[in-house]
């Protein structure tokens with residue numbers, strides 16, 4: 018299995034912590050240290066490791082939901098933070114819809130573009146799709162031959178012209194010749210005299226051809242430097258997907274994965290060997306749980322999540338009974354940052370209503386501002402926002418270090434939310450996820 022070292026180190030950390038009778042401070046600190054050591058050894062960026070450690074420490078100070086022990090609460094937090102670090106959702110290359118899907122493979126010299134393109138071509142063929150390949154690498158001697166050798170055994174057609182040195186013209190010419198295919202994979206060159214000319218060529222091809230997506234191929238042995246590479250390419254072309262290669266030969270795979278996940282680009286596959294069949298779909302959640310391999314981890318996750326939704330249920334009941342205070346409002350906004358909550362909320366809304374994009378991020382920054390404002394209110398004000406006149410607003414703004422405008426904005430948004438809840442209560446389309 019790839020990432021064996023990281024996997025066994027993390028598994029050991031979880032096993033050790035899980036076998037402790039109590040989650041006392043020393044045990045928690047040791048657990049955090051063990052996780053830190055394993056991640057740093059796999060070349061995960063220090064900033065991300067510290068973020069994870071802080072999150073665990075913060076959770077350790079919180080009261081666990083009823084029915085859940087402190088130890089279980091901490092294991093759950095450590096696990097969800099690891100999932101966050103290693104990528105949250107599984108992604109796949111989308112080739113649905115009408116017409117030929119053109120995928121442009123880009124990456125620096127030797128990252129594994131050509132080999133990986135052949136692997137992906139074979140995978141689509143296995144799924145029953147008609148695949149064709151264009152070799153637009155006009156730099157590497159024998160590039161066309163390399164691709165043909167890889168794909169000949171599978172009868173996948175490779176188009177190219179070694180005489181043509183302009184990749185855009187070459188691709189345009191070849192597209193005219195390609196017949197009857199659903200997925201068209203285009204291999205590009207990585208051997209330029211410098212990075213600038215490589216980026217210029219990639220940009221030019223993408224602009225002239227209007228490809229459906231660029232697939233960035235990164236050698237995972239560079240570890241956390243993968244982030245800089247992903248960022249450099251995404252400034253040049255919109256990167257649709259990322260494939261990390263050579264995961265079989267590195268102890269730094271965790272670093273590469275986390276670095277790429279931090280850019281938000283989806284890792285669709287990992288390369289695990291030189292052969293055409295050495296390609297694996299990447300599923301972060303499955304990957305993280307297999308990494309840990311702790312026997313009862315699944316049970317802990319289920320228990321903690323169930324306990325959380327029970328707390329949510331109580332709150333939702335109170336709100337639908339008509340009690341919705343400023344405190345409730347801020348708590349709701351804060352809770353939006355918690356995984357799974359947004360989907361619960363969208364389930365409650367009528368299907369025609371969609372939450373605006375970027376809501377999650379916006380609500381988490383607003384939550385911080387509003388929490389500080391709320392902290393400067395007295396109990397009476399929190400319970401009954403209608404008494405907030407201008408002199409109170411002035412005092413609260415001063416006390417919280419926020420502007421009066423921000424205080425008024427909180428009151429306005431709260432009033433809007435209250436109105437919306439009242440309206441939703443009356444709406445027939447409202448479904449509650451907690452039935």
Ligand SMILES: Nc1nc2c(ncn2[C@@H]2O[C@H](COP(=O)(O)OP(=O)(O)OP(=O)(O)O)[C@@H](O)[C@H]2O)c(=O)[nH]1
Pocket residue numbers: 124125126127128129130131132133154157205206207208262263264265266287288289290291295
């Ligand atoms: N072990 C291992 N080797 C790989 C993997 N992917 C690619 N390679 C090897 O890496 C080397 C470079 O691969 P190529 O596919 O030629 O790389 P490229 O990006 O097309 O290189 P240029 O065209 O020169 O830019 C080859 O020896 C491949 O066999 C992988 O997942 N695991």
Ligand SMILES: [Mg+2]
Pocket residue numbers: 130131132154157160204205207
């Ligand atoms: Mg190549």
